[in-house]
Amino acid sequence: MAETSIGLTRELIAMRVAQEVGPGDAVNLGIGLPTLVADFVPADRGVLFQAENGILGYGGISEGDFDPDLINASGQPVTLPPGASFFDSALSFAMIRGGHIDVAVLGGLQVSERGDLANWFVPERGGGSVGGAMDLAVGAKRLIIAMQHTTRDGASRLVRVCDYPLTAPACVDLIVTNLAVIAVTSDGLLLQELAPGVTVDQVRAATEPDLRIAANLGEMSL
Amino acid sequence: MTATIYDTPDAALADIPDGASIMVGGFVSGGSPSNLILALRRQGAANLTAMANNIGLGDKLDELAESRQLAKVIATFAIRASGGRQSHFEQQYHRKEVELELVPQGTFVERIRAGGAGLGGVLTRTGLGTSMAEGKRTLDVDGETFLLETPLHADFALIKAHRADTLGNLTYRRAGRNFNPVMATAADIVIVEAEEIVLPGELDPERVETPAVFVDRIIRCDPIEVRWDG
Numbered sequence: 001m002a003e004t005s006i007g008l009t010r011e012l013i014a015m016r017v018a019q020e021v022g023p024g025d026a027v028n029l030g031i032g033l034p035t036l037v038a039d040f041v042p043a044d045r046g047v048l049f050q051a052e053n054g055i056l057g058y059g060g061i062s063e064g065d066f067d068p069d070l071i072n073a074s075g076q077p078v079t080l081p082p083g084a085s086f087f088d089s090a091l092s093f094a095m096i097r098g099g100h101i102d103v104a105v106l107g108g109l110q111v112s113e114r115g116d117l118a119n120w121f122v123p124e125r126g127g128g129s130v131g132g133a134m135d136l137a138v139g140a141k142r143l144i145i146a147m148q149h150t151t152r153d154g155a156s157r158l159v160r161v162c163d164y165p166l167t168a169p170a171c172v173d174l175i176v177t178n179l180a181v182i183a184v185t186s187d188g189l190l191l192q193e194l195a196p197g198v199t200v201d202q203v204r205a206a207t208e209p210d211l212r213i214a215a216n217l218g219e220m221s222l
Numbered sequence: 223m224t225a226t227i228y229d230t231p232d233a234a235l236a237d238i239p240d241g242a243s244i245m246v247g248g249f250v251s252g253g254s255p256s257n258l259i260l261a262l263r264r265q266g267a268a269n270l271t272a273m274a275n276n277i278g279l280g281d282k283l284d285e286l287a288e289s290r291q292l293a294k295v296i297a298t299f300a301i302r303a304s305g306g307r308q309s310h311f312e313q314q315y316h317r318k319e320v321e322l323e324l325v326p327q328g329t330f331v332e333r334i335r336a337g338g339a340g341l342g343g344v345l346t347r348t349g350l351g352t353s354m355a356e357g358k359r360t361l362d363v364d365g366e367t368f369l370l371e372t373p374l375h376a377d378f379a380l381i382k383a384h385r386a387d388t389l390g391n392l393t394y395r396r397a398g399r400n401f402n403p404v405m406a407t408a409a410d411i412v413i414v415e416a417e418e419i420v421l422p423g424e425l426d427p428e429r430v431e432t433p434a435v436f437v438d439r440i441i442r443c444d445p446i447e448v449r450w451d452g
Binding site: 051052053054055066067068069070071073075086087088089090092093096097109120121122125126127128129130131132133134135138139165166167168169 | 275279399445447
């Protein structure tokens with residue numbers, strides 16, 4: 001079995017991330033895996049999802065007729081529950097850069113042990129786009145990275161120093177992977193939860209930097 | 223000055239010259255002035271600098287790359303890190319046939335806002351400690367370091383509104399706002415395609431988002447639907 005196939009599916013990673021957002025939170029979900037998080041947040045939890053193209057309080061992915069003016073930042077059609085609002089890009093990024101977004105969930109290519117994030121440019125493919133990632137990484141009150149623990153080749157995405165171009169330095173608060181939940185602390189990475197069936201040794205083997213183990217280390221409840 | 227109404231998008235942008243800089247509103251499928259973009263393709267101006275949030279995400283702007291009218295693009299999303307099919311712009315970018323200035327989205331909109339508001343620049347923390355800061359000045363304000371980003375201004379802006387009145391007051395629809403209201407402030411000549419043109423008084427003044435002073439030319443067009451499926 002390939003190293004990357006142990007632990008959680010993408011959907012289960014999103015389900016675990018969804019536990020991190022609570023009533024009243026304004027939450028921005030990045031492209032890719034993070035967009036799945038909305039599916040696991042009950043509508044009655046009182047979370048306001050923000051899309052940088054100018055919606056606060058959108059619902060889930062819409063199965064109805066396509067409205068080109070009602071999409072999230074990944075271009076997916078979304079629903080519009082009561083209480084939503086529209087605004088232009090300047091106000092949207094005032095929200096993001098001004099510290100009004102409680103939680104941002106972004107994908108990651110690499111996260112360093114001091115919380116540097118690289119998630120926008122893949123050197124070996126000679127490409128990538130930044131979108132709103134740098135603004136969200138700097139401006140959100142809390143930044144959660146949802147990603148696979150290792151690359152397809154088995155290299156750790158948790159690294160001592162990012163060698164991919166940075167999105168922002170020292171910005172990540174929490175990392176949720178297919179193997180574990182890991183907090184970024186002033187003392188480095190702290191292993192807090194294991195995916196069901198995954199051992200501390202497996203996480204250590206898949207993680208380049210040293211990992212401290214939380215005193216209350218437990219299994220994710222999903 | 224108030225706006226002039228044109229019969230066709232082609233007539234409204236006939237005078238865009240080679241080498242012009244052009245802001246283009248829209249975010250993926252939302253609020254994209256596709257009628258104007260396609261008219262610009264028919265018009266044929268070359269060596270253009272386009273400023274838009276994205277190119278190659280189902281938008282018609284990529285058709286200006288296909289027709290080789292773009293020399294430079296300033297955008298936040300243009301090159302995908304993942305594989306899959308490439309836009310015309312991406313293919314030309316990887317062959318080094320077109321220039322790209324990639325800008326963080328918040329910085330992009332604030333640079334345009336500064337250009338439209340007569341401000342000398344933007345101080346932001348976005349991009350500090352990254353490649354986006356290379357060659358740029360930083361300033362310390364009250365003990366905190368900020369990156370200085372310069373204003374963006376264009377010769378023309380192509381805007382998609384929902385409704386316009388004959389003076390040029392504009393309203394937008396849902397997330398079709400995005401960059402349109404800001405870009406409408408930041409170009410010498412602002413050209414608007416609107417789904418409906420009404421008489422003054424028919425737009426609720428409380429709802430006008432772009433006041434007429436910013437708008438030069440209006441054309442009524444049925445929207446062209448664009449869609450991105452990843």
